[in-house]
Amino acid sequence: MENSVVCLTGPREVLLAPGESQRVDVGQIRVRTRYSGISAGTELTLYRGSNPRLTKVWDNEHRLFVDRSVGPAYPVSGFGYEEVGEVVEVAPDVVLRRPGDLVWGMWGHRTEAVLAADAVTPLPPGLNPLAGVFARPGAIALTAVLAGDLHVGEWVGVFGQGVIGLLATRLAALSGARVVAVDQQPHRLSFALRYGARLTVDGRTASAAEVLRGVTDGLGADVCLELSGAYPALHEAIRATAPAGRVVAAGFYQGDAVGLALGEEFHHNRVQVVPAQVSGPSPLPYSAGRWTAARLARTFMDLVAEQAVDPLPLVSHVVDAAAAGDALALLDRGDPDALQVVLRFDP
Known part of the structure; x- marks a missing residue:
């Protein structure tokens, strides 16, 4: 060519x-x-x-x-x-x-x-060159996971199981979280199980908020990661989160926020919504510059080379x-x- x-x-x-x-x-x-x-x-x-x-x-x-x-x-x-x-x-x-x-x-x-x-x-030597296309998507997924400040044993909802959402599911599971993966495509949900999700929710037929509250004795998720970029999914992630819990809004949202009702669970449960964006001078502002965009991508590729993520x-x-x-x-x-x-x- x-x-x-x-x-x-x-x-x-x-x-x-x-x-x-x-x-x-x-x-x-x-x-x-x-x-x-x-x-x-x-x-x-x-x-x-x-x-x-x-x-x-x-x-x-x-x-x-x-x-x-x-x-x-x-x-x-x-x-x-x-x-x-x-x-x-x-x-x-x-x-x-x-x-x-x-x-x-x-x-x-x-x-x-x-x-x-x-x-x-x-x-990395011996790695299939195709793996290299995931360096930036992996960095985006890792940014969302780090912004969530996940801990071992916490229940975490991951909304959107596209490429970045699936990578976030895998990284959240590696962090010790108990992951509930949410999407509207059964094919993607099957990948989420392979990547370490404990449960999956088909958003077409079930409420992720009800499932997450059901497995946590009514409390709700400690953290939800929203990676679909759909406002209704962000609203459901807020609904699924425990009082004073955290929602990481990492999707690329377009247009007016149709389907997002901030006067409901967000307001009454005082849910914290934080953005996650891999670009810019400091992808994770609280990290005092330790987590640069370059480090995020290299860390993800290290995990690929170590076969922790495929x-x-x-x-x-x-x-x-x-x-x-x-x-x-x-x-x-x-x-x-x-x-x-x-x-x-x-x-």
């Missing part, structure tokens, strides 16, 4: 465009992409046109979104943050990386990228990069069998 990049030219409009050719400068490397995973959360908001960054600009100094002075920010080129590739060229001054190294990082859905040498991380069963589709539009449409339709969809680039 020639140098190319996946672009969005408008809502649900995908184009594989020619990529810009760059030379390798001081401190840089060239990486040829092997695999690039598609995020079924953030990337679908770009694909659908609902992401706030399409109509607003993030003012980092004032920490505010402000309206754009012009229309939506299309085209969006080279989005994506789950990449694995091979180093094919290094600047003369670079000793940290060598041609032939397999690395993971974030450089978008493109055939190749020129990056700072320290912007990528070597894949994300590979979550890869449901591997498709050629030329079919990126079809891959995004598959996720957009909500195909129940689609979990981690991966774009494959020619070696």
Whole structure:
């Protein structure tokens, strides 16, 4: 495949465009992409046109979104943050990386990228390269688990069993929590049991709040992690949580909060709702800078290398990069069998 990049030219409009050719400068490397995973959360908001960054600009100094002075920010080129590739060229001054190294990082859905040498991380020896696409999703899941401040023996509800939710289920179980996994797809709930959930709840037919209060003698969950990004699920997570308990809102919520009634259990049970976001200067503010985004991703990949977490069963589709539009449409339709969809680039 020639140098190319996946672009969005408008809502649900995908184009594989020619990529810009760059030379390798001081401190840089060239990486040829092997695999690039598609995020079924953030990337679908770009694909659908609902992401706030399409109509607003993030003012980092004032920490505010402000309206754009012009229309939506299309085209969006080279989005994506789950990449694995091979180093094919290094600047003369670079000793940290060598041609032939397999690395993971974030450089978008493109055939190749020129990056700072320290912007990528070597894949652990012997690990299937596909595992590298889970570094960032794993970091997001770990952020939610750490924000929950889980303890051994606590009951924890994990709402949303997509890729990040399933990884959070596994990490919460490793932390010693007794996990109740909630979703509306039986296929995903079966994965949750494999990943250590004690119980599962099909949200179409049962109330997660009633189940969690039932297994805790009426108390409710100590902590709930909400990873679906759906306001009704956030409301149910609040309902499921014990008085003065904690709900970690880690989903990417879109639009107005339809289905979230803050005058009910949230108000009467004084439930604490905390955000979890892996981006920014301090993903976990209370950690005094110990848990950086880089450490979160590396820790997750260490767990994969140690075989404490096996994300590979979550890869449901591997498709050629030329079919990126079809891959995004598959996720957009909500195909129940689609979990981690991966774009494959020619070696």
